Amino acid sequence: MGVPRILVAGAGIGGLALAQALHHGGLDVTVFERDPTPTIRDQGYRLHIDPDGNAALRDCLPAPALAEVHRTSGVNGDLVASYTQRLEQVMAQTFPDVSGADVTHVDRNAFRQGLLTGLGDRVRFGRAVSGYSVTGSGRVRVEFAGGGGEEGDVLVGADGAGSAVRRRLLPHAALRDVGLRCLYGRMTIDDTTAALVPDDFARGFCWVGGDRGEGAGFAPVFFRERPAGARDYLMVAFVAGVARLGVPDQRLFALPAADLWRLAAGICADWHPALRALVAHADPGSFFPITIRASEPVGPWRPGPVTLLGDAVHTMPPAGGVGANTALQDAATLAAELIAAARGERSLAEAVGRYERVMLPRGFATIDRSLAMIGQMLGSPS
């Protein structure tokens, strides 16, 4: 077998980590991304990276990319805690021995830039994947929304929760709306607002459980080195049921950012003044809504030249901050298998099958944990 050509749909977290590992491992990899440019879209805010995610990053990324991710990550936090809406601490866990070599969290935009380090024209922006077909010789042809396509030996759908590749490969796979919505925004931390951040909230992830089944996560990003144009900030993520929000989806997803910010301020109107101040000083234009969903379990399928990774196969609620970490683990597992196949140790189909046998149970067990956790955080089963 010559050098296998691997096609990846989606230059998100998992797709880029996979591309890094394959490119570094000498495979021919091309990533097709729907976004017209790497910076066109605000990716969102802070991502918690756990020890599994750090291990996967070390497995996937060559030294320059790993260094860039570390350089632009947040200064490590050492606390995870939860509070009532009256700011009474309910639980606190400290991590005093956080190694400076690992990262505890990243900013999504900076992370994407770090993951792109050295990939150059291996990543093609403005290429939305619409589907694929398997050729007579068992190769795969990926098709683009604007017409045209490209052929490779394996196609990896790393195209997130709405995956076009999953729709074609597993048309029966379903995503469940767990009935929760997230209002996701941030407060810039500068000379004016720094004093508003309670000490604990500057140290890590702090969850506030409201009295009426809603809650909000607060967590800072103090960049080790600020990327151009970036500023330190406090992530603000309100989570509530549709009824508690009181705004039907059709309206919610049409609201301007400033109205979503006002909605968040309304949810915490009777919370402790220090919490209300964080929302009052948040950036009104930074808020957007998210539907919280979870993939329904899917059984194994016959391995072939097309597979899936990350949210494309196992979307989960943000509770516990594990979705991106699981996507990174998928990338590391799949890259190791494909590189072994390129060395002649197994066929590509065997490599894909071995990956799927690890990825599927791991991904769906993580969804179960994440669903249980979000139920606990909001004081209700999800």
Ligand SMILES: Cc1cc2nc3c(=O)[nH]c(=O)nc-3n(C[C@H](O)[C@H](O)[C@H](O)COP(=O)(O)OP(=O)(O)OC[C@H]3O[C@@H](n4cnc5c(N)ncnc54)[C@H](O)[C@@H]3O)c2cc1C
């Ligand atoms: C509010 C919130 C907070 C979260 N916090 C955390 C956290 O702290 N830690 C954590 O581990 N996880 C967290 N998650 C989950 C995490 O964001 C996801 O699990 C993670 O982004 C999945 O990575 P991925 O690579 O599978 O998909 P994505 O990162 O979603 O990447 C998919 C990529 O595919 C592209 N794409 C989509 N369709 C197409 C197409 N047709 N053709 C080509 N490209 C396409 C997209 O533009 C995107 O770039 C959070 C989620 C939410 C909603």
